[in-house]
Amino acid sequence: MANDILVSVGKMSAGIASAIIILRIMNLKSWRYFQEYNRLQGKTFVITGANCGIGKELTRQIVTSGGNVVMLCRDTQKGKIAMKEILQKPTPTMGTVTLRRMDLNSFASVENSAKEIIESVPRIDCLINNAGVMMAPFSMTEDGFESHMQSNHLGHALLTHLLLPKIASFGSPQNPTRVVFVSSTLYKRGNIIEDHFKSGAVTPENFDQKFAYSNSKLASLLFARELSNEVKRRGLPVIINSASPGMVYTNLGRHFNMSWYQKLFLLPFFAVFVRAPVEGARIILYAAASEKSLHSNGAFIQSYEEKPIEPKFDSEMCKKVYQLTMDAINKSHS
Numbered sequence: 001m002a003n004d005i006l007v008s009v010g011k012m013s014a015g016i017a018s019a020i021i022i023l024r025i026m027n028l029k030s031w032r033y034f035q036e037y038n039r040l041q042g043k044t045f046v047i048t049g050a051n052c053g054i055g056k057e058l059t060r061q062i063v064t065s066g067g068n069v070v071m072l073c074r075d076t077q078k079g080k081i082a083m084k085e086i087l088q089k090p091t092p093t094m095g096t097v098t099l100r101r102m103d104l105n106s107f108a109s110v111e112n113s114a115k116e117i118i119e120s121v122p123r124i125d126c127l128i129n130n131a132g133v134m135m136a137p138f139s140m141t142e143d144g145f146e147s148h149m150q151s152n153h154l155g156h157a158l159l160t161h162l163l164l165p166k167i168a169s170f171g172s173p174q175n176p177t178r179v180v181f182v183s184s185t186l187y188k189r190g191n192i193i194e195d196h197f198k199s200g201a202v203t204p205e206n207f208d209q210k211f212a213y214s215n216s217k218l219a220s221l222l223f224a225r226e227l228s229n230e231v232k233r234r235g236l237p238v239i240i241n242s243a244s245p246g247m248v249y250t251n252l253g254r255h256f257n258m259s260w261y262q263k264l265f266l267l268p269f270f271a272v273f274v275r276a277p278v279e280g281a282r283i284i285l286y287a288a289a290s291e292k293s294l295h296s297n298g299a300f301i302q303s304y305e306e307k308p309i310e311p312k313f314d315s316e317m318c319k320k321v322y323q324l325t326m327d328a329i330n331k332s333h334s
């Protein structure tokens, strides 16, 4: 009897394990759709949050394919370690990599980095606004904003605003330069609250840790949409898209406290659906360099496809977010 039960449990476990392996192999195939690594050669990418996770993997894939990367990291020690690791495995087509300090939570730091980049980097083909935080406890930046809002959205908006003339100067209608905002489907849970764009308005009392990430990702997505319209109106040869890497195993969850049994329970789900940074980075590279994504502009890209955004986030809302953002960054850095 006990033996029969053991045999049944063994068969069931083997069945589940096989199903997980088959589903993962099928997913891996679709996650690896981007293959145009030759298009990275000779191009220069500026990447925020490049010392770990998706940013580091983007850097590795670009540099080992012959592209050049300017890594922007708030902690240069971590940046140096990542850079060393990447350079330790050279390829015949190796590009170059340089490192600069930039903390998105300080507009002064963003301005300094942008100034240095404009003066010293010969060209920019693509800016990848990748850095991000999630579920962090309340903290107010030196500019008076809640840290999710500034690091995930306002800091990137300022960096893009400052680098845009340089990025545009290397584009042409046939060969536009690009800006990619690394986004998340969690934007759907977000809300636009005007106070979040006002220095000093978010306090520990009204801070909502659960929604801070979604709110900032929604703001970033709507801003990117309207910025792409603005760039079209000005006739600049730059395409601007938001792209979600999917669920990726990185340090982003550093503020989650999961018990061992929660992790065990979620293990089969992780095994099927969570990708490694190497696959998450490919989707961002698709938005940053693929020929197939050249027709996308102002889009939200997920799983290598343009996805419509929730209808409630309409063009009026995009315009409003754009204005709130420009007011916030202009007020703080002028």
Ligand SMILES: NC(=O)c1ccc[n+]([C@@H]2O[C@H](COP(=O)([O-])OP(=O)(O)OC[C@H]3O[C@@H](n4cnc5c(N)ncnc54)[C@H](OP(=O)(O)O)[C@@H]3O)[C@@H](O)[C@H]2O)c1
Pocket: 048, 049, 050, 051, 052, 053, 054, 055, 072, 073, 074, 075, 078, 102, 103, 104, 105, 129, 130, 131, 132, 133, 151, 182, 183, 184, 185, 244, 245, 246, 247, 248, 249, 250, 251, 252, 253
């Ligand atoms: N992982 C996922 O499942 C997933 C899903 C959807 C979207 N995303 C997005 O993917 C992007 C990359 O995240 P990841 O998963 O690679 O997470 P990660 O491993 O935690 O990397 C985040 C990077 O952002 C940097 N960063 C955070 N705040 C910063 C600031 N104020 N100034 C400068 N750099 C800052 C971090 O630097 P430190 O190391 O110094 O903290 C780190 O380099 C994020 O925008 C995230 O929202 C991730």
